[in-house]
Amino acid sequence: MTISSVGKVEVERLEAVRALNLTYTSDFPDLDAITSFAREIFGVSGALVTIVDEDVQWNISRSGYDDRWTPRLHSLCNVTLAQGRQLIVQDLSLDARFGSNPLVHQSPYLRFYAGIPLEIDPGICLGTLCLIDTETRSLSSREVAQLERLATIATALLRQHRDTVRVARLSMSLAQSARTIEEQSHTLTLQNRMLDEACALGEMGAFNHDLLTDQAEWSAILKRIHDLDEHTPIGSTSDFSHMARFYSKKDLKRYVVAVREAMRKRETLEFETTLRTAKGRRRWVRLRVDFEYDQNGRPVRRFGMMQDITREKRLLGRLDYLANRDPLTGLYNRNYFLRTANQHLKDRKHLTTGIAILDLDGFKAINDSYGHAAGDACLRAIATRLRSHCGPDWLLVRPGGDEFALVIADECDLETLKERLEALRLVIQQPIEWKGITFQVSASIGLAPAEPGRMQDALELVQSADLAVYKAKAAGRNCLATYSSDLHEVALHRFNIISEARRALDRGEFTLFYQPKIKLMDRSLSGFEALLRWRQPDGRYAAPGEYLPVLEDGEMSRRIGDFVMDEAIRQASRWRASGFDFGNIAINVSSSQFIGSGFVDRLISSMADAGLAPGDIQVEVTEGVLLSTGATSVASGLKRLSDHGIKIAFDDFGTGYASLVHLRQLEFDVIKLDMSFVRSMLTSPADMAIVEAVLTLARRLGKQVVAEGVETGTQAETLLAHGCHYGQGYLFSRPKPAAVVEAAWRELREAV
Numbered sequence: 001m002t003i004s005s006v007g008k009v010e011v012e013r014l015e016a017v018r019a020l021n022l023t024y025t026s027d028f029p030d031l032d033a034i035t036s037f038a039r040e041i042f043g044v045s046g047a048l049v050t051i052v053d054e055d056v057q058w059n060i061s062r063s064g065y066d067d068r069w070t071p072r073l074h075s076l077c078n079v080t081l082a083q084g085r086q087l088i089v090q091d092l093s094l095d096a097r098f099g100s101n102p103l104v105h106q107s108p109y110l111r112f113y114a115g116i117p118l119e120i121d122p123g124i125c126l127g128t129l130c131l132i133d134t135e136t137r138s139l140s141s142r143e144v145a146q147l148e149r150l151a152t153i154a155t156a157l158l159r160q161h162r163d164t165v166r167v168a169r170l171s172m173s174l175a176q177s178a179r180t181i182e183e184q185s186h187t188l189t190l191q192n193r194m195l196d197e198a199c200a201l202g203e204m205g206a207f208n209h210d211l212l213t214d215q216a217e218w219s220a221i222l223k224r225i226h227d228l229d230e231h232t233p234i235g236s237t238s239d240f241s242h243m244a245r246f247y248s249k250k251d252l253k254r255y256v257v258a259v260r261e262a263m264r265k266r267e268t269l270e271f272e273t274t275l276r277t278a279k280g281r282r283r284w285v286r287l288r289v290d291f292e293y294d295q296n297g298r299p300v301r302r303f304g305m306m307q308d309i310t311r312e313k314r315l316l317g318r319l320d321y322l323a324n325r326d327p328l329t330g331l332y333n334r335n336y337f338l339r340t341a342n343q344h345l346k347d348r349k350h351l352t353t354g355i356a357i358l359d360l361d362g363f364k365a366i367n368d369s370y371g372h373a374a375g376d377a378c379l380r381a382i383a384t385r386l387r388s389h390c391g392p393d394w395l396l397v398r399p400g401g402d403e404f405a406l407v408i409a410d411e412c413d414l415e416t417l418k419e420r421l422e423a424l425r426l427v428i429q430q431p432i433e434w435k436g437i438t439f440q441v442s443a444s445i446g447l448a449p450a451e452p453g454r455m456q457d458a459l460e461l462v463q464s465a466d467l468a469v470y471k472a473k474a475a476g477r478n479c480l481a482t483y484s485s486d487l488h489e490v491a492l493h494r495f496n497i498i499s500e501a502r503r504a505l506d507r508g509e510f511t512l513f514y515q516p517k518i519k520l521m522d523r524s525l526s527g528f529e530a531l532l533r534w535r536q537p538d539g540r541y542a543a544p545g546e547y548l549p550v551l552e553d554g555e556m557s558r559r560i561g562d563f564v565m566d567e568a569i570r571q572a573s574r575w576r577a578s579g580f581d582f583g584n585i586a587i588n589v590s591s592s593q594f595i596g597s598g599f600v601d602r603l604i605s606s607m608a609d610a611g612l613a614p615g616d617i618q619v620e621v622t623e624g625v626l627l628s629t630g631a632t633s634v635a636s637g638l639k640r641l642s643d644h645g646i647k648i649a650f651d652d653f654g655t656g657y658a659s660l661v662h663l664r665q666l667e668f669d670v671i672k673l674d675m676s677f678v679r680s681m682l683t684s685p686a687d688m689a690i691v692e693a694v695l696t697l698a699r700r701l702g703k704q705v706v707a708e709g710v711e712t713g714t715q716a717e718t719l720l721a722h723g724c725h726y727g728q729g730y731l732f733s734r735p736k737p738a739a740v741v742e743a744a745w746r747e748l749r750e751a752v
Contacts, residue, residue, distance in 0.1 A: 009123060016124050017053050021165045030157050031061035037323050038150055039063040045134050049154050050077045050127040074101055077128040080115040088114040091136040111136045116151035120158055129154045153315055160312060167204060203308040211300050225308050227277035246275040263291055263299050284313040326398040328376055329383035334399040341407050341458035344395050348409035352417055354449035355461040356406040357469045361442045361477040363402040370437060377434045378441060389424050414449055421445055421480050442478035444469055467491055494549040501550040505559060509535045512567050513735035517706055517728045520720040525745055527583030530568045531735045554592045561593040565603055571738050572617060573610040580742055586618040586649060591625045594637040604644055614645030622651045642667045671698050675709020695723045
């Protein structure tokens with residue numbers, strides 16, 4: 001990498017670098033807060049604020065990176081400055097500009113870089129705010145915007161540092177000129193003018209109090225800081241009465257005590273406080289006060305500078321807010337919780353304490369039905385209700401998504417606490433109005449009370465509360481569950497069955513059974529649904545209902561889904577080769593298969609390798625898949641499959657929150673009418689009405705309907721009479737191994 005050629009802009013840029021008066025040991029706490037925050041929120045190994053000098057890159061603020069400087073010849077940020085805009089490289093080792101850089105092919109072996117130029121003046125970039133990582137990665141547009149906002153704050157702090165350096169230099173020059181005032185009156189006048197300009201830039205005002213005459217002078221800028229007219233007289237100041245109108249009694253007392261103590265010790269006083277201006281505006285100010293003494297050591301003059309640091313405080317306050325608060329709801333975020341929850345509980349150990357987790361039920365349906373703006377409004381409404389109904393010593397946290405956490409400390413007993421949480425649950429499920437629309441969510445609440453007399457770690461309580469939430473959801477949602485020790489046994493059982501299933505998959509103990517889908521008109525074969533079975537040691541084949549935790553685990557769900565896909569394709573290929581007209585094989589697909597595993601590409605390519613047509617395999621998804629956290633990936637994956645000619649079936653239709661919404665938004669070919677409606681339609685007028693409505697809707701939309709759970713001839717005849725042409729259920733066949741169903745259907749066809 002070469003250093004940019006010297007030009008007019010480079011000369012001006014280097015002059016701006018010199019103006020910062022950097023040294024090898026310069027420290028910038030405010031910038032350190034930014035780099036630490038950036039490293040934390042982006043999850044990278046390092047974050048830096050860099051200044052690119054003539055031959056050296058100064059790393060003036062570092063988080064997760066030790067070197068204070070880097071030769072400019074090896075500087076990654078030098079490229080960012082050369083192009084004058086943001087630079088994001090997902091893999092440095094694959095970029096020709098950096099492949100030979102020792103920072104890439106030697107320790108620390110950097111792979112990822114993202115830098116935003118710090119433009120201190122128009123066209124003048126001193127360095128960057130940059131992220132580095134030893135792993136390849138990328139940034140979303142939202143993350144790039146966040147990084148740019150942090151760069152804006154860093155640039156503002158560098159400008160403030162530059163202005164402070166200017167003031168310090170000018171002040172030193174002024175002090176030197178004062179000692180030779182008689183010989184250099186012209187120079188002094190010039191320096192005073194420069195000082196006025198610097199003070200205006202840095203929002204600094206000067207004051208001078210003659211302690212012998214009790215007369216005071218304030219500069220025009222100092223009066224402006226106090227919202228005073230520049231001609232306003234200051235008057236007597238020996239008793240500090242002139243400050244009483246601007247400062248609270250408490251702050252004024254602190255200042256007077258500090259001034260007298262500094263005078264006694266012959267020290268310079270630095271002091272920060274707030275004031276209320278003549279127009280009632282609140283400002284933060286920083287004072288630097290010095291004293292002049294006569295030959296007997298008596299103070300004769302008090303003088304100094306006052307700087308308006310309100311903008312600085314607001315910037316730091318905003319940075320603190322971003323670090324500790326959820327920007328959507330204003331509640332504390334996960335980072336703040338992890339730092340403070342233990343201390344919060346410890347400080348209130350004399351109270352009833354614990355942690356409750358609230359998981360919203362039905363929130364995903366609102367997002368899908370009305371959009372993220374409605375979802376955001378819902379979360380803000382829930383946060384408002386939490387603030388109104390939680391105790392004063394409760395810490396309210398939104399860790400993310402549709403989950404809230406309550407760090408509880410209250411004077412009530414445990415039973416009363418449960419009653420308050422039940423009341424809170426009822427408040428949460430009250431209707432929410434948004435733009436003329438009314439929607440409703442509920443909450444599954446898990447409570448983990450701290451054991452009396454034992455200081456428990458907050459993360460331990462969170463884990464217990466999560467188990468309680470799982471219990472609440474298993475009990476039907478919209479209820480409160482309290483942690484008990486047996487929940488750990490449930491979690492252990494879940495862990496053990498997942499571990500055993502992992503070994504069973506490796507040992508080949510999973511297989512597929514096939515249940516036929518029938519044309520109701522002539523009872524001929526339309527296709528099969530592939531159903532998972534797990535061979536048990538006693539020879540029995542277990543259905544998925546016996547090992548649901550396995551299918552709810554993301555990793556195992558993907559692995560088993562891949563097994564089902566591969567085995568169904570192999571069976572379809574064997575049947576096709578043997579001349580058995582099987583119609584199609586439908587496979588159930590989970591949301592985890594659509595997320596980052598290349599499922600769609602693998603399905604398409606595997607079918608092509610096996611010589612199958614797109615119509616030979618059908619994909620079934622439930623509404624739970626469409627409402628999962630990976631719903632966007634699911635929707636795009638289904639569209640790609642549909643575009644390729646693979647038919648999509650909406651399984652268990654009518655049992656979820658937003659079946660009609662998904663039917664409208666996604667291109668489904670088949671609607672599988674849930675067996676709960678089929679079983680009760682002959683005895684329940686309501687369910688019969690639902691069946692008729694679904695069949696009418698499907699006919700108008702041109703969708704095929706398969707009725708699940710058909711067990712009697714009367715059910716089959718009723719469905720056919722109402723326009724349902726396909727059925728599946730025990731009336732026709734139970735799920736059976738491939739060889740058994742093939743033999744049965746071949747025998748039936750030969751008989752016909």
